[in-house]
Amino acid sequence: MNGKQAAGERALDYIEDGMVVGLGTGSTVFYFLQALSKKVAEGLQVTGVVTSIQTAKLAEELNIPLMDLNDVKVIDVCVDGADEIYTESGHIYGIKGGGGALLFEKLVAETAKMRIWIADDAKVVSHLGAFGLPVEVVQFGYMQVFQQLTAKGYAPKQRLNEDDTPYTTDSGNYLLDLQFEPITDPISLATELKMMTGVVEHGLFNDITEVTIIADATGSAMVTE
Numbered sequence: 001m002n003g004k005q006a007a008g009e010r011a012l013d014y015i016e017d018g019m020v021v022g023l024g025t026g027s028t029v030f031y032f033l034q035a036l037s038k039k040v041a042e043g044l045q046v047t048g049v050v051t052s053i054q055t056a057k058l059a060e061e062l063n064i065p066l067m068d069l070n071d072v073k074v075i076d077v078c079v080d081g082a083d084e085i086y087t088e089s090g091h092i093y094g095i096k097g098g099g100g101a102l103l104f105e106k107l108v109a110e111t112a113k114m115r116i117w118i119a120d121d122a123k124v125v126s127h128l129g130a131f132g133l134p135v136e137v138v139q140f141g142y143m144q145v146f147q148q149l150t151a152k153g154y155a156p157k158q159r160l161n162e163d164d165t166p167y168t169t170d171s172g173n174y175l176l177d178l179q180f181e182p183i184t185d186p187i188s189l190a191t192e193l194k195m196m197t198g199v200v201e202h203g204l205f206n207d208i209t210e211v212t213i214i215a216d217a218t219g220s221a222m223v224t225e
């Protein structure tokens, strides 16, 4: 048992028969999907809405029934991981997109009635920004956006694959990872990034999560609602 597994399995407590469940992306969600799949095999009826091609493949392998985001009326609960989690005055802020799925993850999360983040305790931070903030940009003219971000002092680095070719998201966009230490005002930064032409989405998830399940290496999980 590790923290990611403990957090992923604990999220099952929130899943009820008949629910439509947003399925996040990443190594922590992997454990949630495995646990969910066992319940489905035992008769639990759920429908998943995926946030990436990676999760779609995994959910199909695990026999979790899926539905397209276009076809759902409501998502009851969305379970996803995070790269950094910061809590202040009861508000939960985070950085997501380490796995490149931030756009679909935000779309699914914003459709859900309840959002749960699952993570090991290494993801909890005293301020955001040590993790590079992913910004998804259209390919056309992306170097112009890169230069604007550089001029703002945000030190973008284009995400690359292992063979040094540009990483592309499931939507065919590029990712620029911004360097901050720290992010002092995630709300105004989110607005600023969103307003830049060529930016499709950014990895700041400000106050769109209600529950966090954080577990440590002993498997002990702390739930905050």
Ligand code: 5RP
Residues within 6 Å of the ligand: 024, 025, 026, 027, 028, 029, 080, 081, 082, 083, 095, 096, 097, 098, 099, 100, 101, 102, 105
């Ligand atoms: C993918 C994400 C993931 O949720 C995030 O990167 C956490 O991943 P992991 O559970 O593997 O640490 O935002 O885009």
